[in-house]
Amino acid sequence: MPEDSIDHIDFEHLNKVALSQPLVSHIYTADPSAHVFNGKIYIYPSHDIDAGEAFDDLGSHFAMEDYHVISMEGVDSEAIDNGVALHVDDVPWAERQMWAPDAAYKNGKYYLYFPAKDYNGVFRIGVAVADSPVGPFKAQPNAIKNSFSIDPAVFEDEDGSYYMYFGGLWGGQLQRWRTGHFNPDFPESPTAHIPNDEEPALLPFVAKLTDNMLEFAEKPKEIEIVDEKGNLLLSGDNERRFFEAAWMHKYNGKYYFSYSTGDTHFICYAIGDNPYGPFTYSGRILNPVVGWTSHHSICEVNGKWYLFYHDSSLSKGVTHLRSIKVAQINYRADSTIETLNPYGA
Numbered sequence: 001m002p003e004d005s006i007d008h009i010d011f012e013h014l015n016k017v018a019l020s021q022p023l024v025s026h027i028y029t030a031d032p033s034a035h036v037f038n039g040k041i042y043i044y045p046s047h048d049i050d051a052g053e054a055f056d057d058l059g060s061h062f063a064m065e066d067y068h069v070i071s072m073e074g075v076d077s078e079a080i081d082n083g084v085a086l087h088v089d090d091v092p093w094a095e096r097q098m099w100a101p102d103a104a105y106k107n108g109k110y111y112l113y114f115p116a117k118d119y120n121g122v123f124r125i126g127v128a129v130a131d132s133p134v135g136p137f138k139a140q141p142n143a144i145k146n147s148f149s150i151d152p153a154v155f156e157d158e159d160g161s162y163y164m165y166f167g168g169l170w171g172g173q174l175q176r177w178r179t180g181h182f183n184p185d186f187p188e189s190p191t192a193h194i195p196n197d198e199e200p201a202l203l204p205f206v207a208k209l210t211d212n213m214l215e216f217a218e219k220p221k222e223i224e225i226v227d228e229k230g231n232l233l234l235s236g237d238n239e240r241r242f243f244e245a246a247w248m249h250k251y252n253g254k255y256y257f258s259y260s261t262g263d264t265h266f267i268c269y270a271i272g273d274n275p276y277g278p279f280t281y282s283g284r285i286l287n288p289v290v291g292w293t294s295h296h297s298i299c300e301v302n303g304k305w306y307l308f309y310h311d312s313s314l315s316k317g318v319t320h321l322r323s324i325k326v327a328q329i330n331y332r333a334d335s336t337i338e339t340l341n342p343y344g345a
């Protein structure tokens, strides 16, 4: 929901009809990546703060500094804040903007994947390791080699392979990597170097991870999102094309790649037959929430599927002060997902 419409919102009414209330309200949290580890839910969100940065279309006001892990016994249980799990000051290569993270478990260790700007102002993706799902996490000295842009989401396939999906337009800098190298001469404009409306849209990336979970095992590959005729979605198709907030889950043997459409504020999904795609656009999971950004994860808990998402209703529409929420999702008989309205029908 664009920010210019928030003046007209009756927040008291909106909170009454909302699908979900904030899981925690003593801090602002966003971009929830949820996993079940050892039978318990662990949520890896961004920790929103007001750092006093001016608003712009590159997201400079999203000036987050650390991560807190939130844990829950079940979706209806109290959400526990486990304190600071990693701070930017403890990441040697990172200077600022700790944006949407994700986590994975393998062989007794927990891995926190996170984007941050390096000392050259370029978004990279780093990894930090812990013995516990709630940290504290120890960052690797360098960002993952050949990583770029934002919003890592790590998916474990049934054969034990792990894949990282990532990318984000505008402030997420994906458009500055069109040639395969970061374009340093670029004007700091969010839309510069975005393809024209009739050209194929920019695509997110995927890379398999190495056995030790610390590096890419391959050069990141673009993943194709196509329409029902098999044609790549176009750049001007901004109600369907990828913008940011990649997530992958598997349902009934199919791979569901879900994402935010950014400036049109939908969470959408596309279905494929393998982790690399192509993925066919299949619909919307979540209609626009209060606040500019929309970001989610999808997680199975005790045989039911849940959407973890955020909105800015607690802060009465302040777009960089968000709160994580959860709602059940339902699959139709044909394996498509019913669209959720965040504030009732």
Ligand code: FUB
Pocket (backbone or CB within 6 Å): 030, 031, 046, 062, 099, 100, 150, 151, 168, 244, 245, 293, 294, 295
């Ligand atoms: O939280 C900062 C950024 O906002 C995330 O990286 C994007 O996905 C959007 O939610």
